[in-house]
Amino acid sequence: MSEELLELSGLEKHFPVTGGLIFKRQIGKVHAVDGVDLTVHAGEALGLVGESGCGKSTTGRLAARLLEPTGGAIRYRGRDITHASRKELKPIRSEIQMIFQDPYSSLNPRHTVGTIISGPMEINGIEPPGGRERRVKELLETVGLNPEHYNRFPHEFSGGQRQRIGVARALALNPKLIVADEPVSALDVSIQAQVVNLLQQLQKELGIAFLFIAHDLAIVRHFSQRVAVMYLGKIVEIADRTSLYERPRHPYTHALLSAVPEATTEKGGRERIRLAGDVPSPIDPPSGCRFRTRCWKAQDKCATEEPPLVRLEGNEEGHLTACHFPEEPTTQGENVVLDPALRG
Template identity: 80%
Template sequence: MSENVTLPQQQGAKQQQGEPLLKVEGLQKHFPIYGGFPFKRQVGAVKAVDGVDLTMYPGESLGLVGESGCGKSTTGRLITRLLEPTGGTIEYAGQDITHAKRKQLAPIRSEIQMIFQDPYSSLNPRQTVGTIIKSPMEVNGINPPGGRENRVRELLETVGLNPEHYNRFPHEFSGGQRQRIGVARALALQPKLIVADEPVSALDVSIQAQVVNLLQKVQEEMGIAFLFIAHDLAVVRHFSQRVAVMYLGKVMEVADRDSLYNRPRHPYTHALLSAVPEATVDGSQRERIRLAGDVPSPINPPTGCRFRTRCWKAQEKCATDEPPLVQLSGSTEGHLTACHFPEEPTIKGGKEVVLDPALASLESDSK
């Protein structure tokens, strides 16, 4: 098991030596709120995404986690340019696509694909599976060797479906099978980057594992970079090499998987991890951190650190100065945190205590 877990990280380390595939800086998306009578005017804005910085390298998987409503899905749609950004920049393969027009985006549309959250509403019920998967090739004028139909049948086999299902309709498939069809459609153009927007949240637990393993297989065999959006930290840990934690439109912490799950520096990350169910040999339970209050409104977010209204470590500085996303002293390379008063590793009996015993054992096995 340790080989299956550590292999993706080793690959990611090699890939990060090159140029980034995707670079997002200060990304914003504000949805205007209109009011007034008889003439409507803008009276505010929902700051769904408000200054997100992310970097992805070819072939790596980056998990994007956080509570519902924190801006994860909106960030994914901005990166794929399904939404127009309010501010910030999006660079793909060194090209600025932040406000690129339709003709400018056309050449790279095939390289950035998306897997949608709901496998029931993301497939056209009036089209056959063959037509659904073939459509991207038709739109982009791609004629693969052997023809489009042959390519679709190959993709169905790749995602674990029977090629003979080519002429079936979506309603004839289960939820897990429909999501596999969505994966096949995303792979049809041989993309370099796939944004997977909570691809398993609508599926049963047993089916979730099948789909996640399928995505992992696709990534390793085809070298596709994945932005894996989810709120299930256990699923993200299994799939992602690096993890970014979002809260109220901002990234609070970014680190490689083992570093973030073992030694979280931001209090919000610590609280999220404390809520993950944990099975131990002696039956002991991890101490649960219960956050006070509700998530503030994105219409009027708190000043300074956005997490301060629910943080047990908040001080006056947190209300006046917004903490930058930087590498703190004592953190591993590439572990970035936005906090004035970060969490410190817990020491008991002269040894550092990590939050995830399973990952700790994997680390000791790999040494």
């Protein structure tokens, strides 16, 4: 296994909830991220999946140090950057870049493409060989755009083209890690495959590590070497993609895989697992196992003891699950059907 590039240990992010008409006071807190342990190795793509509101994007922003963590630790290449100052983070910023979810709001409409992509170079005082304009045009070609687009504005591009501009901006400083926060969720289905295939090509050719955040399980399986499943601020299962998709152990992972469109089995179809109720409020999460209020296997123990994220009997090394009563290993996810455009 390659070196550990990014390590999150017991990471927490709580947002205060205030009340009062005149005198504001804190009456609670949102447990957005609550004890996350993750490791991203150099050159690998780690997928992070889960329902909306589970804390995926917050985890990504914490990893990139765009948010200040409430607790836990963030280590980058062995260095603790949990509470590093702006000055201390400056040399690291160039190595950790981010691709944002919405290509329509993440690009300044008043700046040209050249200004947007060269922005990171200007901020960091970097003058590449041949000048910034030459570097920007090279990046435009790398992401499949015409170098002549240098002086155009974002409104002149489609959603897919705008996201490619965002990718070019993320590549401007030759990063070692890119946090991709649902980079294709705002795009048309026909464009999603193009952007995902572009990212995969760049990952292989440039050796960039990715923390790839998404809710589309088929895309995550196509792109990532390992996958972590998140529920209500916690990681409930993590494994290499083959092990997780073909032999899931956590009931929540089973439920997610059962919802993948066009998934079939030899028996001619998989029964959809419909979860009871709604996702609990992160302001007052359930005691013990947070998934127990929607789990068909929950017992009294689940309400009093939080299950640790550990390797279960029969699991491959590196396949960790947080469940007191895990599912038996199956081949439930092995026949997830990918969009033809995503197939290699």
